[in-house]
Amino acid sequence: MKIRSHSESHIVELEDGSKWQVFPGDLDLTLAWKPETDLAVAVADAIPPGAAEAPICLQPIPG
Template sequence: MKLRSHSQSHIVELDEGSKWEIFPGDLDLTLDWKPETELTVIESGGEVSSHELIGGGAKVRARAAGESWPVKQVKDALKDG
């Protein structure tokens, strides 16, 4: 799948129409993503994110746009780096 839109730093839309919210600690990894960037979506089953987006030399944690982040797990992950 290719990146359709990355107009907000924390939201990406793929060419098949899905929208993903990027984990706050991984935003810097998406800065070089361009419309031609090929991305793969996989389920992660992690405590913080339900999915991972892989492409452009990066693997980032993500949730479907509109889903809530688990606050305690996010704080712990950001604190741990």
């Protein structure tokens, strides 16, 4: 999945229109992503204690 917009440092919008908030500790990594960066979305299997929802992981696809 490609990036549609990354205009705010903590929000990434993907080509399907979904918007994702970036964990503050990962901002330096995500700011290097370009619109042509292909991403995979992975949902965690378990909700951590005290969390309202399961965390999501956006990872660049090698290649």
